[in-house]
Amino acid sequence: MQTLRAESLTKTYGEKTLFKDLSFIINEHDRIGLIGTNGSGKTSLLNVLSQNDIDSTGDIITSKTYSIGYLKQQPVLDDSLSILEAVFAGTQDIFSTIRRYEQTLDNYSNHPEDPKAERQYMEAEAKMNEEDAWNAENDVKTILTQLKIKNVNQKVGTLSGGQKRRVGLAQVLIQSPDLLILDEPTNHLDFDSIEWLQEYLAKYKGALIFVTHDRYFLDQIANKIWELSFGNLYEYTGNYQDYLAQKAERVDREVASEHKRQKLYKQELAWMKKGAKARSTKQQARINRFNELKENVGNLQTDEDIDITLGQQRLGKKVIELKHANLSLNNKTILKDFSELIQRNERIGISGENGAGKSSLLNVISERLPLDSGELEIGETVKMAYYTQQTEEIPDDKRVINYLTDVGEHVTDDTGNKISVTELLEQFLFPKFMHGTLIRKLSGGEKRRLYLLKLLMQQPNVLLLDEPTNDLDISTLTVLEDYISHFNGTVITVSHDRYFLDKVADRLLIFDGNGKIERHVGMFTDYLKNQKQESKEAKDDSNKKQNKQSSGKIKEDNQEKPKKKKLTYAEQIEFDKLEKEIEELDEKISDLKDQMTSFGNDYDKLADTQVEIDKLNKESEQKMDRWEYLSEFME
Known part of the structure; x- marks a missing residue:
């Protein structure tokens, strides 16, 4: 069995320790979903495992023949x-x-x-x-x-x-x-491709470790969840749903243990204040235990929920209306006589084929892209925020807190109370020591989270989201979903993330390309099931029709047979040799089977010989397949 063993992996980024002294084994057939908040070090760990990181410490131990394939977020081609x-x-x-x-x-x-x-x-x-x-x-x-x-x-x-x-x-x-490493493999895939990839990876013979925001994908593929949190790696057995239950239990245990430590610390502190002296071995041991307890108490770190409780401006009845809209880009039809009324408090999900124009529709609504013809009407009370796929330009030498104070020193929450920028940053998992950090030191995901916070600070009443799940971690997405559920405004989301769309959208616009747009009311997964069923029924009807035509067709004796393609000279030589090679392989297999009868209970020899027989059988099958293929073109 091929395995990868990691010992004492440590990675620092500037003054921040991403992870320290991580040791683990990746076995054949492991399907590991790696999760953690943005900036926790997920991509860094993948880089270390693939030996693309020269600044980390620790050891990666594999056999000489062990192979690793790595899909980076930005492949080098x-x-x-x-x-x-x-x-x-x-x-x-x-x-x-x-x-x-x-x-x-x-x-x-x-x-x-x-x-x-x-x-x-x-x-x-x-x-x-x-x-x-x-x-x-x-x-x-x-x-x-x-x-x-x-x-x-x-x-x-x-x-x-x-x-x-x-x-x-x-x-x-x-x-x-032997080990397939995938960093956000579902990004830029439509739902057909994601479903195919799920099936492909479910049958994959080697080990797999992957980072993804797609929780349905995690549920379908993972048999283990690894979570990076505050430099530690926590391992859970099962898929994403199993992880949620097991993590809750772990956090409860750790909180209970911390409570006991704090209670004991108070007792020991009172004893120390009485003037404890090391007059005996027992007293000295108790003093030593107190000092050790003092070092550990209060160090428990848990992932906090991101709490978005921002207020917003009132939204009138008239929101957005498109009338007979037409749009073409690069000789491709995006909108064709498209009319749509978008009302207050609607939750609209947009999905479909890549390149069909989903982002273009958001650009039209945000008035960044003009229509070729038709009308776009925006209500007077609309205050729009647009979370685009590309983060706006942020000066690298700007500090985190200054980026937000450009919007304001504070905002009001949904009850009218003022919230300072410092408080907002802490709610968004930016601790105080990071407030003065230069933006260039943030991870890509942390920059996207900061960008989202700036948009929400503007307190919009219409929110446009273009593929928000591509760069945000699962924790942020979970709270964004909760924010949208309590948002007293209109939300329009472009996404291929089935879980996210199921949570935030109650009606759908599906872009099929060439200006064709389907409408569906209900959950996205229900739409996919309906499409799959309709496709199956259409295929069954087509097969029945073909069978009927085939059975009723009378073959003519003088019907010309299609001419067979001739073998090349090299293929002819190959074909002539294959039959003899197949015979030789069969003889070797027969000889090895005869030898096995003389090995008795020597299980090592029996196992080695069986491996050799399996290898020869596979080679023989390959040659037979090749022989059958080439024989089709023999005259």
Whole structure:
């Protein structure tokens, strides 16, 4: 069984210790969901595990053959390569094997009489068999199709950031490493691709550790939850729902223990104040215990809930109305004669295909993008806040507290009481020592949380959210969901996060592309179930129709048969050798089985021999599959 063992991992960032002395084992078939608040060190831990961090301390121990694949939030790809070339440009053995085979096949086809070219081709072919690489290119195309990447010859440099992430995801999936590390794999995926990825990872043979905000994804995939909190790593068995229950129990136990420590500390402090002297060994031991207790009491740290209790301005009856709106961008239809009345206190979720225009609709509503034709009417009482996918420009040398005091020194809560900026920052998990921190020292997620706080400080009554789950941690999302549920205004959210949409939206606009927009009332997961059922019924009807046409069709004797594709010269040579190679493998398997009868109770020899038989069986099956494939093109 392949494992990764970590010992005493420690990582600091400036004056902040992200984690200290972490030790753990990742076993084969582990499905680990890594969670924690923004800035707790999740991505840093992934970088350490993938050995992409040179500043951490501790040891990562694996076998020499242990392989790791890592999807970063920003994959590094060569812009000059095509998508297919970029996927096969990885350092994994299977990629170099495929590239080597293609080169030697081309050389052998051009020089069939050259013994050196023939030998190189045969070696490359054997390597393809050994690594089961024959179907890798087809696997890549399947994965890219499921991730909605259609033109595999398109240059990487022409792709959007979201498309590059999907290419990076395809690259690590096709590697099939012993440990697959994914940092926010569902970002920029639509719900079809997320569902496919769930099914793919559920069947994954190696170990998996991933960071995600998608709680449904965590529930479906994870069999362990690891939580980074205040430099410690807490391990829980089960999925996200199991984690919630187990964490509550852990916190209750720790709070009870802290209460006992504080009570004992008060007793011991009273004893010390009486003038305790080390006149005996027992008294000295008690003094030592007191000093140790003094060091530990009051050190319990627990994750606090982010409490958003901000007030807002009154919203009138007229909010937003679009009348016969039309919009095209880059020769693509976004809105086509689209009319929509958005009223006070509505909760609208927007989802659908990538690139279909969901963000463009928010840009239209926020008056950042003009319509080609039609009308947009905004109510006079509307005060809008727009949480965009890209955080506004923030000077790196600006301090956290100054960024917020640009809005105001204080705001009022929903009961009319004043809340200072300092109090707000603490409610948003920015402790006092961070208030003067330069913004450039914050993590990406902490910057997004600060940006959200600034928007809410403006006390809007219409809130536009564009993919808020991409960068906020689960704790922040949970409180944002609660804030929206008590928000006396209108909320319009673009998201692919099923859990988040189920919590915040009661009606949906689904963008299907080319200006087609569906409307649905109810939960997002109900919509997906309906779509899946309709798709299944349509497929069943289509199959019935095809079967009926097939059964009623009379085949003509003179019907021309499709011409078969001929084998290349190299493929003909390969085909001629395959039958003999298959026979030789079968003989080896038979000999090994005969040998096993003489091993008696020597379980080590029996186990090793069985492993060898399994390996030969797999190779034989591969060659048989290849023989069957090539035989289809024999004349």
